[in-house]
Amino acid sequence: MGIGTGRFALSLAATGVAVEGIDASESMVAKLWEKPGGADIPVTMGDFADVGRPGPFDLVFVVFNTFYVLLEQAAQVRCFGNVAKRLKPDGAFVIEAFVPDLTRFQRNQSISVVWLDVDRASLDLSRHDPVAQQVTSQVVYLSDGSIDMRPIKLRYAWPSELDLMAQLAGMRLHARWSNWSRSPFDASSANHVSVYVRNDSTA
Numbered sequence: 321m322g323i324g325t326g327r328f329a330l331s332l333a334a335t336g337v338a339v340e341g342i343d344a345s346e347s348m349v350a351k352l353w354e355k356p357g358g359a360d361i362p363v364t365m366g367d368f369a370d371v372g373r374p375g376p377f378d379l380v381f382v383v384f385n386t387f388y389v390l391l392e393q394a395a396q397v398r399c400f401g402n403v404a405k406r407l408k409p410d411g412a413f414v415i416e417a418f419v420p421d422l423t424r425f426q427r428n429q430s431i432s433v434v435w436l437d438v439d440r441a442s443l444d445l446s447r448h449d450p451v452a453q454q455v456t457s458q459v460v461y462l463s464d465g466s467i468d469m470r471p472i473k474l475r476y477a478w479p480s481e482l483d484l485m486a487q488l489a490g491m492r493l494h495a496r497w498s499n500w501s502r503s504p505f506d507a508s509s510a511n512h513v514s515v516y517v518r519n520d521s522t523a
């Protein structure tokens with residue numbers, strides 16, 4: 321879900337696994353299809369909260385915080401339901417995302433230097449809405465007298481909230497690690513890789 325230009329999908333496809341994708345951006349998918357092997361990956365255009373490939377699938381994954389592009393809790397809940405109905409009985413749903421760190425905000429705002437050089441700089445300007453659990457950011461690039469801005473908007477969810485969304489969809493948490501190397505997940509983990517399975521899974 322949110323296959324984008326295929327950073328993960330192409331590596332997986334190269335191992336011989338049949339991979340399909342969903343994305344909302346024609347330009348991202350055009351880049352995927354330009355890459356070697358990309359044109360072999362079928363992609364459905366649309367919102368991954370609601371649309372899907374028919375399946376059923378052994379694995380559905382959404383990585384690199386992309387689950388948080390769904391800006392409403394209701395959409396995130398629908399997404400879990402959308403996945404649950406397309407998984408094989410022993411299939412898995414994998415989410416890779418950051419663990420929210422609200423200490424980076426003061427009065428629900430943050431400004432940080434992304435990089436700084438003698439002739440260029442980049443700043444991250446963010447506002448936090450603790451009610452909607454949304455963070456609205458502009459990454460600002462300053463160089464050669466010009467300013468470029470890249471907006472980002474996310475709705476973060478707590479790991480426990482994701483687990484509850486899984487329950488609503490008839491799934492349960494099977495495993496959670498802090499990275500792809502399966503390091504233990506604990507209170508100091510900045511990221512998580514969470515694996516959900518259907519309640520009737522034998523896993």
Ligand SMILES: C[S@@+](CC[C@H](N)C(=O)[O-])C[C@H]1O[C@@H](n2cnc3c(N)ncnc32)[C@H](O)[C@@H]1O
Binds near residue numbers: 322326327342369
């Ligand atoms: C940060 S990129 C990640 C791409 C890829 N998964 C990776 O890790 O390189 C997020 C992708 O999600 C897509 N996207 C954003 N909102 C979406 C939505 N509601 N439904 C489907 N795709 C969406 C964007 O077009 C973009 O390609």
